[in-house]
Amino acid sequence: xxxxxxxxxxxxxxxxxxxxxxxxxxxxxxxxxxxxxxxxxxxxxxxxxxxxxxxxxxxxxxxxxxxxxxxxxxxxxxxxxxxxxxxxxxxxxxxxxxxxxxxxxxxxxxxxxxxxxxxxxxxxxxxxxxxxxxxxxxxxxxxxxxxxxxxxxxxxxxxxxxxxxxxxxxxxxxxxxxxxxxxxxxxxxxxxxxxxxxxxxxxxxxxxxxxxxxxxxxxxxxxxxxxxxxxxxxxxxxxxxxxxxxxxxxxxxxxxxxxxxxxxxxxxxxxxxxxxxxxxxxxxxxxxxxxxxxxxxxxxxxxxxxxxxxxxxxxxxxxxxxxxxxxxxxxxxxxxxxxxxxxxxxxxxxxxxxxxxxxxxxxxxxxxxxxxxxxxxxxxxxxxxxxxxxxxxxxxxxxxxxxxxxxxxxxxxxxxxxxxxxxxxxxxxxxxxxxxxxxxxxxxxxxxxxxxxxxxxxxxxxxxxxxxxxxxxxxxxxxxxxxxxxxxxxxxxxxxxxxxxxxxxxxxxxxxxxxxxxxxx
Numbered sequence: 001x002x003x004x005x006x007x008x009x010x011x012x013x014x015x016x017x018x019x020x021x022x023x024x025x026x027x028x029x030x031x032x033x034x035x036x037x038x039x040x041x042x043x044x045x046x047x048x049x050x051x052x053x054x055x056x057x058x059x060x061x062x063x064x065x066x067x068x069x070x071x072x073x074x075x076x077x078x079x080x081x082x083x084x085x086x087x088x089x090x091x092x093x094x095x096x097x098x099x100x101x102x103x104x105x106x107x108x109x110x111x112x113x114x115x116x117x118x119x120x121x122x123x124x125x126x127x128x129x130x131x132x133x134x135x136x137x138x139x140x141x142x143x144x145x146x147x148x149x150x151x152x153x154x155x156x157x158x159x160x161x162x163x164x165x166x167x168x169x170x171x172x173x174x175x176x177x178x179x180x181x182x183x184x185x186x187x188x189x190x191x192x193x194x195x196x197x198x199x200x201x202x203x204x205x206x207x208x209x210x211x212x213x214x215x216x217x218x219x220x221x222x223x224x225x226x227x228x229x230x231x232x233x234x235x236x237x238x239x240x241x242x243x244x245x246x247x248x249x250x251x252x253x254x255x256x257x258x259x260x261x262x263x264x265x266x267x268x269x270x271x272x273x274x275x276x277x278x279x280x281x282x283x284x285x286x287x288x289x290x291x292x293x294x295x296x297x298x299x300x301x302x303x304x305x306x307x308x309x310x311x312x313x314x315x316x317x318x319x320x321x322x323x324x325x326x327x328x329x330x331x332x333x334x335x336x337x338x339x340x341x342x343x344x345x346x347x348x349x350x351x352x353x354x355x356x357x358x359x360x361x362x363x364x365x366x367x368x369x370x371x372x373x374x375x376x377x378x379x380x381x382x383x384x385x386x387x388x389x390x391x392x393x394x395x396x397x398x399x400x401x402x403x404x405x406x407x408x409x410x411x412x413x414x415x416x417x418x419x420x421x422x423x424x425x426x427x428x429x430x431x432x433x434x435x436x437x438x439x440x441x442x443x444x445x446x447x448x449x450x451x452x453x454x455x456x457x458x459x460x461x462x463x464x465x466x467x468x469x470x471x472x473x474x475x476x477x478x479x480x481x482x483x484x485x486x487x488x489x490x491x492x493x494x495x496x497x498x499x500x501x502x503x504x505x506x507x508x509x510x511x512x513x514x515x516x517x518x519x520x521x
Contacts, residue, residue, distance in 0.1 A: 001355050005119045006096075008359045010089050011366040012125060017085045018369050020136045023377040026423040027139060029407035032518060033062060034069025039520040043224050047428040049410035051398040051418040051454070052436075057428045058225045058232040060183035064141040067181075072514065077376045080139055087143045088135065091327075092124065094150040098157055098331040105161040106335070121358050123337065127330050130265035131323040134246075138377055145184030146323060148174055152188045153331060156195050156209075160303070165208040172215045179220040183233050187324060189216060194310055198303025232427075239426055250316050262322055266315065269329045272337060273308070304332050376510065379408070383459045384509045386488040387412045388502035389481050390457065395496065397456025403437060405459070411516050420453065441467050458489040 036044055043062050047054040059065070071079045096119060128136075135146060155170045171192065178185040196209045223229045241247035248254055250263070277296075286292040307328050315325035383401065387409055390399070399417040401409055406422025413419075425434045439449045441464060458477070460468050462485055471477050471489055480496065481488040483504075490496065503509075 001352065002119070004355055004359050005121055006093070008121045008362045009092060009119075009124055010085075011362050012121070012128065013088050013092065014085050015362070015366045015369045016128065016132065016136050017081060017088060018373055018375055020138060021373075021376065021378040022381065023138050023379060024140045025404045026407055027068070028411035029422055029424055030061065030065040030068045030141070031072065031514075031516075032407070032411060033059060033065035034067075035516075035518060036520060037062075037066060038069065038073075045225070047424070049414050049419055050421055050429070052420050052433055053430045054428050055430060056228075057424075058229045059427065060179075060229070060233055060236070061141040061181065062224065063177070063181035064144060068139060077514075080377070081375045084139050084143065087147055091143075091147045091150050092128075094147075094154050095327060095330055098150070098154045099334045101154070101158055101161065102331070103335055121355075121362070123334070124330075126265065127326060130262045131326045132261065133259065134319065135323050141182040142184055142320075144178065144181045145187060146327070148178045148185070149187055149191065149324065150327060152191055153328070156192065157331075159208075160195065160199060160204065165205075168208055168212040171212050172219045175216040175219045176222060179233075180223055183236055185220070186233065186237050187321075189213065191307070192216065194307050195303055198301075198306040201302035201306070236426055241426075244425075246319050248319060250319055250322065255319060259319070259322075262315075262326070265326060265329075266312070269325075269333060270312070272333065276336060308332055377513070379509060379513050380506070381485075382408050383483070383486040383488075384412075384513070385483045385502050385504065386459045386481055386486050388509070389488060389499070390417060392500045392502060393496065395457065395490075395494075397494070398454055399457045399459065400440075400453065400455045401459040402441075402461065402464075403434070409459070411518065414516075414518050416517075417457070420455070446470065456491055456494060459486055460489065461486055 032049070033044055036042075043059065045057050045059075047057060068080070071083050075082075099119075135143070151174060152171060155167055159165055159167045171188070175185060175188065178188060192209060192213050196206050196213065199206045199209065220230050220233070221227060225232075245254055250259065280296060281292055284292045284295050286295055308325075311321075311325040311328045315322040383405055389395075390413055394416065396416045397418075398420070399409060399413065400420045403421045403423055403425060406419045407424075409417065410419050410422060421429050421433050421437065436449055436453075440446050440453075443449065446467070447470075457480075458471060460471065462468055468487065472479065472487075476492050477489045478492050479487060480490045480499075481502075
């Protein structure tokens, strides 16, 4: 049944990966960096696509850019989806190995170890669903961080449980790759720091962990940009990002009535943890509260507690970090939950029938998804009609649009059009650039700020009623094109004679979405 579990898990991950079609807003910028490198042999250190103020760029995702561009260039969209499935499957596979590792250590002196099927697919379905909206987007560089994070968690657990400190060489070795693929490598250093503190409180050796920490930190300086790159990474993790929704707290106003699946998962993990603490308190010998508390503390795994508490707090602090708590909670709490809730003592025949039925349903869902879905990304949320209008009419000039769509518009319209900014707001632009965009969209003094920017064209979402209404009423601007969700505006003095009208056939845009005029050959 173990093999059946892994097949079911892989098929379930594959189904969700194929169904998740939205292309990440910054993915286009990754392709630009990758294409530039392979055509010129050098990495970008400035933004050539923007007409706004920029600065020297330390691209903490340059390695991901090379990987993504290579896969798309050699294997097409199907390759991208398969790669995502592989990364996610490896992440959850390593997670199961952590669980088995902890189970083996826990039962090493147990005469009656757990011999039933080690995993329940229903639990992992709930786990995946809890962080689905963050982990199962189309390809994002953070997927590498989830994978490396579980690799580090496995290595650290195996090291401390088996006292095999030679394994720690894996951490600086993987950091060499991780730090050049995604800035989330700091989660690895943070995890290692928690192990150092936890093992110190457990009164266990910490010297090997400390040495590994400093070696891993030193390895980060091996990158194309030098010392400034590491300084930038330190700077990036301190930014508040008040205007970026995915960095807002889980219970912030904008997310208060969202992400209910993760909130329920959190609540379940907290309640289960409280339940076991209370039960352990009741069973602990002692005449007073203080005596029982001291006894529990003395026998408690401080490393486990420290990691779970820290990851829980971080998941509440920012949406971006919630998968880390889900992964850690699964690794450290799975057996307690499995043995008490999911591991019902059913007759073997009935239990096998249950597993086979779940496998059949997941397989059926996978086959149905393959039959009814093309393995391709969607650009339905992008202003593709407006971009096509500018392209086919050869209209040149500065283009203002929401930074979410910046890299897409740069990818499709360079060199005729330069964008205001894209999603790399903290890397390539002056810190005030995002504030300028915020003022233009909703600020009371938007008019003064807007006209400082020397803008020729504007693509604006109709949903942003404030700016949309203001520009539609501004006599200096004229409506050029309107689609279901966007409008294209041009300065009134710009003449567009006998304009070509772009197609409304979405299939056309899907077919040509990866085409670009950016070509350094």
